[in-house]
Amino acid sequence: MRIGIDIDEVLCETIDYVLAFQNYKIAGIPIKRSDFTDYYIKNISGFEHLDQETTISFFYDAINALGEDLGALKPVQGALQALTKAKKSGHQLYAITARGDNVKTATLERINQHFPDLFEEVIFCNYHEANKISKEEVCKNLGIQVFVEDNLHYAQALAQEGIKSFLLAKERNTTFKAEENPNIFRVENRDAVDFDKVIGTNNSAKKYYLTTAIPYMNGAPHAGHALEIVQADALARMQRFIGKEVVFQTGSDDHGMKNRNTAAKEGLEVREFIKKNAQLFLSLYKQLDISYTDFIHTSDEQKHYPGAQLMRKRLQEAGDIYKKSYTGLYCEGCEAMKLEKDLVDGHCPDHPGKQLQEIQEENYFFRLSKYKDQIKNLIESDEYRIEPEIRKNEILAFLEKAEDVSFSRQKNKMPWGIPVPGDDEHVMYVWCDALTNYITGQGFGRNDDWQKSWPADLHIVGKDILRFHAAFWPAMLLSAKLPLPKTLLAHGHLTLNGEKMSKSTGNVIDPSEVIEKYGRDAFVFNLLYDVSLNADGDFSVSRLDNVYNSMLIGAWGNLVNRVISLCKKYGIEKGIAHSSIEKEWKNLTQNQDFETFFDTIDQKYLQNFDLQGYLQERYKYVQAANELITKEEPWKKYKDEATREQAIQTLEFLLYVVKNLSILSAPILTQGFDKMKNILGYEEMQQIDTSRDLDPELVGKALKTREFSVKLEPEILYQRIENQ
Structure with a gap:
C-alpha cells in the first residue's frame, strides 16, 4: 500500500516552534498557541476580515522565514518506530508537504537525519508559490491510498478525491464530525505518539x-x-x-x-x-x-436504513441518479428486471416456472454505464479480482453493453422497502438496499467503525448474482468515492x-435433518471435500454416507483409535518426532512435512480459495499414517523385548502425527477437534479455537513442537450410523 505522510505536526512539532521564533506574532499581530484552529487564525482582532486562504498563508510565510532554522524542529515522539514498522510490513511511504522549495534543503536534511531511508520520495507542493501543486493531485499521480494528515482542510480535499485520510485529533480539529465525511477517519491520539495505530487502524496486514x-x-x-x-x-x-x-x-x-x-x-x-x-x-x-x-x-431501521439512505444520497450528489419512465419485464424470483436477451423461451432461466411481470412506471435510475469502462479496467488489472476466471470473463462481456439500471420502485406497488430520501412515493430497489449491507453492517451511516474493516477482503456470492456484485456494486462505490472490495469469489451451484x-x-x-443424523463435521467435510469453490458440485445423502464411513470413521477415526488405544495400553505419555521413524514417514508422504504444509497454507490454498486441495492434502497424511502403523505393526513388536523400543518410538511418532493432523483439522472438523483436545490431553492444543481470533504464534508453535507430553483419554471420535 502507498501511504502519504504530512510533515508539519505529523512528523515534526512545527506550530509551537514557529510561534516562538516569531515572538508569538503573525504579520505583526500578537497571537497565542490556542488561537490556531485548523491552521486558520479565527476570531482574532486584526484577522476577522481575511479569508482562510490568506490566513493560512501567514503560517507558511512564517515557516519559510525560518530557513535553515528549520533544523531545530523536533520529530514527533513515536513516529520513527511506527513508520519503520510500516515500511517493514511492505508499505511504500511518501512524505508530502505544503512547504515550499525555499526550505527544501533544510527539510530534506532533517528528514534524512530523523527518518533515514524510510521515504520513497519527499514532495514539496509549494502551496503558496506560483508553481504550487495540490496534495490531492500529487496523491492521485502517485496512487496514494491512505494519507495521514493533521489539517482538516487538506483531509477534506483528499477525501473528495476518494483518498482516505486519517485525521489526527489535534485541538484544531475538534469541530470535525465523522459522519460529515466517511473518507476521513478521525484518530483519537492527540499528539500522534501512537503513529502505528494511525496507519494500522484500517490497513493492518492481519x-x-x-x-x-x-x-x-x-x-x-x-x-x-x-x-x-x-x-x-x-x-x-x-x-x-x-x-x-x-x-x-x-x-x-x-x-x-x-x-x-x-x-x-x-x-x-x-x-x-x-x-x-x-x-x-x-x-x-x-x-x-x-x-x-x-x-x-x-x-433493521437503526443499523441498516441510515447507511443505505446515505449511500443513495451520495449517488444523488454525484449526479448519478435520474428519473425516467420505462417498460420492462420483472422477475420476482430474481428481484430484477430482465432484457429479452436474458430470457430462454420467454422465461427467466433461473426461475422458468415464474411468470414474468410487465412493468410500466416512472422510476429512478442509476448511471451504471458511466462507470463500466473504469470497472472493466479494475477487473482486467485484478485490482478488483474476480474468481474464477470464467466469471471474470463473463462479467467483462456483460460490461461491454452495460446499461443504466432501475434503482427504485413505486411505493404504491411495492411498499415493503426502504424509503427513498426526499421522495415518499418511491422505495429503494434491491441494489442500494441489499448491496449496501456489506458496509452498513460494519457501521456505515452510524459511526466510523466500518472504516476499520472496509474494504472487504472477500465477497463470497453465488454465480447467479455475479453481475450485481461485479458491476452494480463497484459502480455504486466509485460513484460514492468509496474503496472497492479486493476480491469477489462467485461459487457454483x-x-x-x-x-x-x-x-x-x-x-x-x-x-x-442431515446434520441431525450424521453430525456437523460429516456434512461440512462432505461439502468442502467434494465441491470446489470454483465450480458446481453435487450433493447426495448416499455420497455423504460413503464419505463419512470411509474417510472420517474408516481412515481418520480408525487411526486415532488405534494409536491412542495402543499408547494408553503401553503407558506411552509422550509424542516425539523421532528422526529414525521420520525417514520412513517422508517416504510415505513424498518427502512432505507438516511444517512446510502449515507455512504454505496461505499462499497455496487460501490465496487460491482451494479448501478442497487443503483437505485432500491432509487426507494423504491420514492415509500415510495408516500405512505406517500397518507396516510397522507396533502391537507385535512391543511383545518382543528386542523390538519393543522400536515399537515405542513408532507409537510416539504416531502420537506426533495424530497431534498435527488434529491441529490441521481444527478449521474444518470443529466438533472432532474439540474431542481430540480431550483425547490427546496436549496442553498447547487447548487454546486453539478457530471460532475466534488467535495468537498468531499459537498454532504454528503447537504444530511444530516435536516433543510433548500427553494425558490420553481414549474415546470414539465419530460414531457409525445405522441406516434403516
Whole structure:
C-alpha cells in the first residue's frame, strides 16, 4: 500500500516552534498557541476580515522565514518506530508537504537525519508559490491510498478525491464530525505518539474481512444455502488459523416483492414472516457452528436504513441518479428486471416456472454505464479480482453493453422497502438496499467503525448474482468515492442428485435433518471435500454416507483409535518426532512435512480459495499414517523385548502425527477437534479455537513442537450410523 505522510505536526512539532521564533506574532499581530484552529487564525482582532486562504498563508510565510532554522524542529515522539514498522510490513511511504522549495534543503536534511531511508520520495507542493501543486493531485499521480494528515482542510480535499485520510485529533480539529465525511477517519491520539495505530487502524496486514451474500427470507434454508455459509466459515476459520484478525459478516435480505407476496400467501404480516424465516437460518448456522461475527438484517431501521439512505444520497450528489419512465419485464424470483436477451423461451432461466411481470412506471435510475469502462479496467488489472476466471470473463462481456439500471420502485406497488430520501412515493430497489449491507453492517451511516474493516477482503456470492456484485456494486462505490472490495469469489451451484437445487422447483433437501443424523463435521467435510469453490458440485445423502464411513470413521477415526488405544495400553505419555521413524514417514508422504504444509497454507490454498486441495492434502497424511502403523505393526513388536523400543518410538511418532493432523483439522472438523483436545490431553492444543481470533504464534508453535507430553483419554471420535 502507498501511504502519504504530512510533515508539519505529523512528523515534526512545527506550530509551537514557529510561534516562538516569531515572538508569538503573525504579520505583526500578537497571537497565542490556542488561537490556531485548523491552521486558520479565527476570531482574532486584526484577522476577522481575511479569508482562510490568506490566513493560512501567514503560517507558511512564517515557516519559510525560518530557513535553515528549520533544523531545530523536533520529530514527533513515536513516529520513527511506527513508520519503520510500516515500511517493514511492505508499505511504500511518501512524505508530502505544503512547504515550499525555499526550505527544501533544510527539510530534506532533517528528514534524512530523523527518518533515514524510510521515504520513497519527499514532495514539496509549494502551496503558496506560483508553481504550487495540490496534495490531492500529487496523491492521485502517485496512487496514494491512505494519507495521514493533521489539517482538516487538506483531509477534506483528499477525501473528495476518494483518498482516505486519517485525521489526527489535534485541538484544531475538534469541530470535525465523522459522519460529515466517511473518507476521513478521525484518530483519537492527540499528539500522534501512537503513529502505528494511525496507519494500522484500517490497513493492518492481519485484518481480514469477508462476507457472504444475504439470502432472501422467503422460505427455509436448503443445502444450497448451507454450501455458501460453510465455504465462508471455513475460509474465516482458516484465516484465523494462520493468525489473521477476522471480521465475518452474513445477514438476511428482508425487503422486496418476493418476501412480501410469500408472507401474504402464508397469512402473516411481513415482518413476522421475515423474523420466522431468519430464525430458521440462524438455527441452521448454530447447527453448523458458523463463526460469523456480524449478522445484518436489511429491515433493521437503526443499523441498516441510515447507511443505505446515505449511500443513495451520495449517488444523488454525484449526479448519478435520474428519473425516467420505462417498460420492462420483472422477475420476482430474481428481484430484477430482465432484457429479452436474458430470457430462454420467454422465461427467466433461473426461475422458468415464474411468470414474468410487465412493468410500466416512472422510476429512478442509476448511471451504471458511466462507470463500466473504469470497472472493466479494475477487473482486467485484478485490482478488483474476480474468481474464477470464467466469471471474470463473463462479467467483462456483460460490461461491454452495460446499461443504466432501475434503482427504485413505486411505493404504491411495492411498499415493503426502504424509503427513498426526499421522495415518499418511491422505495429503494434491491441494489442500494441489499448491496449496501456489506458496509452498513460494519457501521456505515452510524459511526466510523466500518472504516476499520472496509474494504472487504472477500465477497463470497453465488454465480447467479455475479453481475450485481461485479458491476452494480463497484459502480455504486466509485460513484460514492468509496474503496472497492479486493476480491469477489462467485461459487457454483449445488445440485441434488444431479439436478439444480431450488426452492421454487421443490428440488431441495433439509440440511438440518442431515446434520441431525450424521453430525456437523460429516456434512461440512462432505461439502468442502467434494465441491470446489470454483465450480458446481453435487450433493447426495448416499455420497455423504460413503464419505463419512470411509474417510472420517474408516481412515481418520480408525487411526486415532488405534494409536491412542495402543499408547494408553503401553503407558506411552509422550509424542516425539523421532528422526529414525521420520525417514520412513517422508517416504510415505513424498518427502512432505507438516511444517512446510502449515507455512504454505496461505499462499497455496487460501490465496487460491482451494479448501478442497487443503483437505485432500491432509487426507494423504491420514492415509500415510495408516500405512505406517500397518507396516510397522507396533502391537507385535512391543511383545518382543528386542523390538519393543522400536515399537515405542513408532507409537510416539504416531502420537506426533495424530497431534498435527488434529491441529490441521481444527478449521474444518470443529466438533472432532474439540474431542481430540480431550483425547490427546496436549496442553498447547487447548487454546486453539478457530471460532475466534488467535495468537498468531499459537498454532504454528503447537504444530511444530516435536516433543510433548500427553494425558490420553481414549474415546470414539465419530460414531457409525445405522441406516434403516
